[in-house]
Amino acid sequence: MKISTFGYSMKQGVKNIGRNKMFSVASIATMAACIFLFGLFYSIVVNFNYIVEKAEEGVAITVFFNKEATQAQKDKIGKELEEADGVLNVKYVSADDAWNSFQGNYFGESAELAEGFKSDNPLATSDNYEVYMEDVAKQKDVVAFAEGLEGVRKVNRSDLVAKTLTSVNKLVGYVSVAIIAILLAVSVFLISNTVTMGVTVRREEIAIMKYIGAKDGFVRAPFIFEGLLIGFVGAVIPLVMLYFMYEKAIQYVMTKFSLLNNIIDFLPVIDVYKTLLPVGLALGVGIGFVGSFFTIRKHLRV
Amino acid sequence: MIELRDVKKEYSKGVAALNGVNLKIEQGEFVFIVGDSGSGKSTLISLIMKELDPTSGTIIVNGQNLNRMKHRKIPMYRRRIGVVFQDFRLLKDRNIYENIAFAQRVTETSSRVIKKKVPAALSLVGLAQKYKAFPKELSGGEQQRVAIARAIVNEPAILLADEPTGNLDPTNSWEIMKLLEEANDRGTTVLVVTHNQEIVNEMKKRVITMKKGVIVSDEKKGGYRHEN
Numbered sequence A: 001m002k003i004s005t006f007g008y009s010m011k012q013g014v015k016n017i018g019r020n021k022m023f024s025v026a027s028i029a030t031m032a033a034c035i036f037l038f039g040l041f042y043s044i045v046v047n048f049n050y051i052v053e054k055a056e057e058g059v060a061i062t063v064f065f066n067k068e069a070t071q072a073q074k075d076k077i078g079k080e081l082e083e084a085d086g087v088l089n090v091k092y093v094s095a096d097d098a099w100n101s102f103q104g105n106y107f108g109e110s111a112e113l114a115e116g117f118k119s120d121n122p123l124a125t126s127d128n129y130e131v132y133m134e135d136v137a138k139q140k141d142v143v144a145f146a147e148g149l150e151g152v153r154k155v156n157r158s159d160l161v162a163k164t165l166t167s168v169n170k171l172v173g174y175v176s177v178a179i180i181a182i183l184l185a186v187s188v189f190l191i192s193n194t195v196t197m198g199v200t201v202r203r204e205e206i207a208i209m210k211y212i213g214a215k216d217g218f219v220r221a222p223f224i225f226e227g228l229l230i231g232f233v234g235a236v237i238p239l240v241m242l243y244f245m246y247e248k249a250i251q252y253v254m255t256k257f258s259l260l261n262n263i264i265d266f267l268p269v270i271d272v273y274k275t276l277l278p279v280g281l282a283l284g285v286g287i288g289f290v291g292s293f294f295t296i297r298k299h300l301r302v
Numbered sequence B: 001m002i003e004l005r006d007v008k009k010e011y012s013k014g015v016a017a018l019n020g021v022n023l024k025i026e027q028g029e030f031v032f033i034v035g036d037s038g039s040g041k042s043t044l045i046s047l048i049m050k051e052l053d054p055t056s057g058t059i060i061v062n063g064q065n066l067n068r069m070k071h072r073k074i075p076m077y078r079r080r081i082g083v084v085f086q087d088f089r090l091l092k093d094r095n096i097y098e099n100i101a102f103a104q105r106v107t108e109t110s111s112r113v114i115k116k117k118v119p120a121a122l123s124l125v126g127l128a129q130k131y132k133a134f135p136k137e138l139s140g141g142e143q144q145r146v147a148i149a150r151a152i153v154n155e156p157a158i159l160l161a162d163e164p165t166g167n168l169d170p171t172n173s174w175e176i177m178k179l180l181e182e183a184n185d186r187g188t189t190v191l192v193v194t195h196n197q198e199i200v201n202e203m204k205k206r207v208i209t210m211k212k213g214v215i216v217s218d219e220k221k222g223g224y225r226h227e228n
Helices: A003-019 A021-058 A071-083 A095-106 A111-117 A136-147 A159-201 A203-212 A216-256 A269-299 B041-048 B071-078 B096-106 B111-124 B140-152 B170-185 B197-203
Strands: A060-065 A087-093 A128-133 A152-156 B002-012 B015-025 B030-035 B056-061 B081-085 B158-162 B189-193 B206-211 B214-219
Touching: A003 A021, A003 A159, A003 A216, A003 B096, A021 A159, A021 A216, A021 A269, A060 A071, A060 A136, A071 A087, A071 A128, A071 A136, A087 A095, A128 A136, A136 A152, A136 A159, A159 A203, A159 A216, A159 A269, A203 A216, A203 B071, A203 B096, A216 A269, B002 B041, B015 B041, B015 B214, B030 B041, B030 B170, B030 B197, B041 B056, B041 B158, B041 B189, B081 B140, B096 B111, B096 B140, B111 B140, B140 B170, B158 B170, B170 B189, B170 B197
Parallel strands: B030 B189, B030 B206, B081 B158, B158 B189
Antiparallel strands: A060 A128, A060 A152, A087 A128, B002 B015, B002 B056, B206 B214
């Protein structure tokens, strides 16, 4: 296609939007709503993932040793655990560390109550490895692996936390995908309607084009541009809105529920937009293209 | 230039709009096609435009067998044919200049050539001064002249006119026929479907008369015949 023809087709595409103002506005609004919700769910999902990831890092397996285990055996266990699939890192907790931590947690400010144990560590055989998971879903395998290692007496794990986090994460993902898929289908349908209207309004012009000898591409191009433009504008509006709303929303959540400050951490908007911006734009333009291309093929056998 | 060999066209089983038409039109001819409504005149034009395919028979135009023409070749074929309709078919939301330029844009002509050719085509039909006017600001005769300018701007080999004077008064009708004759003088083959007896009788051109899908007469310098 020549540059002048390309420019002409684009101009006609813009004019089409003007000719069917109501339908175009409805399509842009629906597309904007869809991309907005997509952005919203995406932000929720990535933040939830991020929170889960952080929480997963805190979910540890504790590996205790046999009484007669030698230091060399313990070192070997530590090394093998570090190399296991799904493990983020392994931390050695000596008997003294374990006792100090226990004292802090259990006696708190009444530390004098622990004085009686001063020279006799009750957790003398409780030195252990704390194994932090990279992927909570692999916790079960790592536990089985640890239990099979020579010199291991007992493995403590937190199945409930791991399972809950994994399944909530999956559920949020599935629900989001379902809602987004429905909304995208609605968008395609609306763009298709707008283009159908455009074809109807321009039926005479299209007939003349065909008589004069217009190629299929020339007749179709303005409608495709119309769809692309609706998709693009319908994507830019919500993406800009979400950008400014995102940080405000996080600020609001953090001030309203200040308790959360210590527990969860949100992703910065730039990190979210690294993916959301190209994907959102591609979705808008893609839906616009698909909606208009297939409609024009159906209605315009040129 | 245009040749039809035993061409049949049935819209529904057993109802023939054209029934075994044989016809040969040479380059540079001016031909009237006359006949009552339903005689097959418009079907003939549609077949030459390759809007329709014949049920049987062969159509050859500009040396191309239309039966074998691939869909993607149709636009290029139509660019060699100009067409004028009874109802003008101008784009109402564009001015006269744009209406004619449109015919060139469709064929992906460069803007530089468009700027040269559109005023020339408007001059040929005597509307150079009205290039900014919109169709609704023009009389029927003027609108048909614009339609002719649009049909000839791409310098077609064949000009098809389907009832070009059907909506016009006698004065305007004669002006339109004069323009078609001028196009013919420049070498374009012209086919005019018409009911206008006065024009057909006066111009003394080749006249093909159709009735119920067949050619009933073909005269070199003929007149309008009423076949009963």
